[in-house]
Amino acid sequence: MGTAVDPRTLQAINAIESLKARYFRSLDTKDWSVFGSVLAGDIDVDTTSVGGDRVRGASNHVAALQTDYGNSVTVHHGHMPEIEITAADTATGTWAVQVQLVRPDGRRWLSSGHDRDTYGIRDGRWVITSMKSTRLQADPL
Template sequence: MDPDTLQAINAIESLKARYCRGLDTKDWAAVGSVLADDIDVETTALGGTRVTGASNYVAALQRDYGDAVTVHHGHMPEIEITAAGAAAGTWAVQVLLVEPDGKRLLSFGHDHDTYGIRNGRWVITGMKSTRLQADPS
């Protein structure tokens, strides 16, 4: 693999890590900073909706998870550079959600993301989450 491809993959892996950390620490500005302004997010497989736009998506995250404890782990990234300045990735994910009332949900599945270069840096341009297993307690 050539050095430019390796550098792009490394940047995308770091991007996803910053997204997860921002979400779990409720650093909404950090979450917004890794998203394309025109991001398209599909969460219908999780019981959610389709959201377009970074500000709309961050607002939905704040509403849905702002008072909850979340732990997002992304593993085994499969990242493919699809064109100059564009990529797609699939991540195995494990997510723990603890609601303020103590209800918990541990889920396992995949995130299917797209990435692009905007203003000279990689950002997430699309996200679709699917789950294979969800264990409430």
């Protein structure tokens, strides 16, 4: 028999899964206000392993993605979350991620890999405090 999970832990995991879903949806729909709201003000984002930069700060991350993806179509899918609540107000998560990117000139890419995140409670709600993206494969379509 498995060990019973505390209802607060399940609520936190559910909130974090919804948070990441909003991250992907708002990025793909270019809803930059919602996108910025899921990020900690001091977020640390490392995309160096996928050819990007390391960016600190929510406003810097939003600005970078507006520049990189603002005129492109993106479709992000996050699957198989592994969420661990590490304290009452912190957690870690690993997500299998698939991204389709269509540039304005018609070039297309499909990539698969993982996002490794940390989360924290700020002002009474969960936010993403750090993210490291890796890709196992990236192919032009």
